[in-house]
Amino acid sequence: MRAAEHAGDDATHAIFHQLNSSFITPFDREDIYALASSLDDIMDFMEEAVDLVVLYNIEELPKGVEQQIEVLARAAELTAEAMPHLRTMENLTEYWIEVNRLENQADQIHRKLLAHLFNGKYDAIEVLKLKQVVDVLEEAADAFEHVANTVETIAVKES
Template sequence: MRLRLTPREDSFYDMFADSANNLVIGARLLVELISDDADRPAIAEKMRACEHAGDEFTHAIMHRLNETFITPFDRGDIYRLAGMIDDVMDAMEEAADLVVLYQIEQFPKDVVQMVEVLERAAELTAEAMPRLRSMRELNEYWIEINRLENQADRVYRRLLAHLFSGEYEALTVMKLKEVIDRLEEAADAFEHVANTIETIAVKES
């Protein structure tokens, strides 16, 4: 670890932790959303509030970044990490919104597995954020996130094959595909977060 001789603004660590914990809330709302007896409009409203909270966390990080001369790690990496966490939340909220707008009541079973992957990725991301302070014990995190993203890719391909198997009407295919596309975007965004953290850790080691 590099020796630092100047004071720095460490509140970024807490702000990133708050932002990542918000992803856990969002992912668990998705789990609720696709359950058979879900009150989907109410859950989607909670998801919108969660997305709004995520925007507030992102804006707070950017505001602090503009006010801070000495940052705990590279300014560009702080900017990218905040934006990529926001991308995850945006994709999850869009998926929830589409479910309600399209009045989707039934989901292929693999959608459950895909959402469970997102929930696990959110939990791992939230667990990793406090370790940014020491930049230690992070390699298992980004390795596991990469594995989960690969799993999400496989599930996504199975879902596409299922959607285009002829079982569903064309309009239903279109609606479901838009939702699973957003879920796939969320999985990709989780990997982008992990890749950025890996870059930060390498620079700081």
């Protein structure tokens, strides 16, 4: 995960460098910055979640985390598929609608996970550790929605 996050950082820096050295851009500079920054945020949250699991020596994640991860994986697939469409601004509507739906689903999963964590099965320290992991995964879902919202803004401006 760390290598993937560093590769994402490198890509973000390359985008910023290219943007700062280009006079003409495919769409507004601030939108490119927002998009690149939001994509970088996703990777940061994902790396943080993995780091927390390792640093806290969490041996078993609570039931339901796999659903959170499945939602994030689907959002990642959709986002990767949508990025090439920014060249033409076509076929993007379904992307931001579906990512918004996935983020709503992630919110529901997150609330159920929190309820599960506070049901008395775990000791207080374990609850704190696990809560931090599921909260960061929720932040990753929010970041995917932010990317989709940025894509929608770009598409509307450019149409």
